[in-house]
Amino acid sequence: MKKSERIVAILTSLGGVMIMYYAWHTLKLGSIHVPDAGLLPFLSGMGLAVLGIVWRLNLQWAKEQPQEGPAEKRLWHRPLLSLVLMVLYGWAMESVGYITSTLLFVIAWQKVIEREKWSKTMIIALVATFAMYLLFVYLLKVPIPPEFFAG
Helix, strand or coil: CCCCHHHHHHHHHHHHHHCCCCCCHHHCCCCCEEECHHHHHHHHHHHHHHHHHHHHHHHHHCCCCCCCCCHHHHHHHHHHHHHHHHHHHHHHHHHHCHHHHHHHHHHHHHHHHHHCCCCHHHHHHHHHHHHHHHHHHHHCCCCCCCCCCCC
């Protein structure tokens, strides 16, 4: 168990507690039937606090992992690629449209980050794009950027 992981787990819990405190004292919670501005941040803070505690306990009970090999040391670029893909996705959504950019983003994510086969990549991309479209447009009633070829 690395010392840095223990510290981050503790900081995650403390951050969650700080969010809960701020939501309780500054934003006010309201009730479950008439929520106020602090209810969702309070619940999110509670989730972070619990996540940090579970993470810390998991680190405590986990067996020591073997040292990283050469393959694991090459994975440093994956977080950077993930950030670049997400920024490009946010930019492309406005200029290209929601459906096209989401489909291309999921394909790029599966090929570049996850390194999946093309057959699995295409299935995941189509299902994820369709599911997110249904979620945002029909269930949440969120307006999405129109497609560039839609007129």
